[in-house]
Amino acid sequence: EKKIKRIDRAKDKSRVREKDSERLKVEENVFDVPTLKILYTLSNKGIIKAMGGAISTGKEANVFYAEGPDKELAVKIYRIASSTFKAMDAYIMKDPRFTNIRNNKRDIIFAWTRKEFQNLKRAKNAGVRVPEPVIAEKNILIMEFMGEKERPYPLLKNTYLEDDEAKxxxxxxxxxxxxxxxxxxxxxxxxxxxxxxxxxxxxxxxxIDMGQSVTLEHPNSREFLYRDVQNILRFFSRYGIKDKPEELLKKIQAE
Ligand code: ADP
Ligand code: MN
Structure with a gap:
């Protein structure tokens, strides 16, 4: 019970904001007319029943809570207007799945959204726990909501853990x-x-957040893997986990 309480506290921190109050002012440049049109169409098709509050406002995308016909949903909307998509080029242009994308911002964002959908699907099929993707339409990705009763699960970063739990x-x-x-x-x-x-x-x-994930054919995939390994080891070192990056790489690449 102690464990649950601790995690509840962390969950409170990442709680979905009140339904309407903050939403409009924060999201002015998310809900442009084309984006509203797609949401309207998705709602007519019965994919979304109702939009809820903002879960997160990131550098490139906003995530909202929504009700689906049979389960809770997360709606990730990549902003066309207010984002810097320079960094995206490095990930998408060299991915063999996306070589014929025209070099303009809208097309890159749409491809990026499709790529995140496909990456989540592949991860799910491989047995990795990720939000199940529902649909990708232009700059909007709809996926399974990972949480309960409108509250997203806490980030690892905000979860208090004992050493054995962390392990x-x-x-x-x-x-x-x-x-x-x-x-x-x-x-x-x-x-x-x-x-x-x-x-x-x-x-x-x-x-979560697999828009930038790349296939192994990507020329920088090993470098990205090494960086992931280092991030994970850096975080878990505070719980007494002292594996070497080389050992971990071996484990990941083992048959
Ligand atoms: P960003 O590119 O802005 O980092 P993320 O995909 O990481 O976008 O999502 C931002 C935040 O939204 C996450 O930290 C998480 O709290 C929340 N979030 C994202 N996807 C989901 C989901 N499927 N279910 C619940 N919460 C989510
Ligand atoms: Mn993220």
Whole structure:
């Protein structure tokens, strides 16, 4: 029970904001007319029943809560207007799945959104716990909401853990990295305590934010994997986990 309380506290921190109050002012440049049109169409198709409050406002995208016909949803909307997409080029242009994307911002964002959808699908199929993607339409990605009753699960970063709990999570994170690499042919490429949620019921990690994930054919995939490994080891070192990056790489790349 103590454990649950601690995690609840962390959950409170990442609680979905009140439904309407803050939403409009924060989201002015998210809901442009084309984006509203897509949301309207998705709602007519019965994919979204109702939009809820903002969960997160990031550098490139905003995430909202929504009700689906049969389950809770997360709606990630990449902003066309107010984002810097320079960094995206490096990830998408050299990915063999996306070589014929025209070099303008809208097309790159749309491709990026499709790429995140595909990456989540591949990860899911490989046995990695991720939000199940529902649909990608232009700059909007709809996926399974990872949380309960409008409250997203806490980020790994905000979860208080005992050493033995952290070790359990660490082992699963490494196993997920191996499944991604071996079965999904993917490297997450932005893996850290900021892109892993924790399910408080069983302490399983959930990988999120896979727009930048690349296939192993990408010329920088090994470098990205090494960076992921270093981020994960840096975070878990505070719980007494002292594996060497080389050992971890071996585990991930093992047959
Ligand atoms: P960003 O590119 O802005 O970092 P993320 O995909 O990491 O976008 O999402 C931002 C935040 O939104 C996450 O830290 C998490 O709190 C929340 N979030 C994202 N996807 C989901 C989801 N499927 N279910 C619940 N919360 C989510
Ligand atoms: Mn993120």
């Amino acid at each position: 359990l999570i660490f082992d699963t994170v490494v196993e997920y990295m191996r499944l991604l690499y071996k079965k999904a042919n993917l490297v997450h490429a932005d893996l850290s305590e900021y892109n892993i949620l924790i399910d408080p019921k069983d302490l399983t990690p959930i990988f």
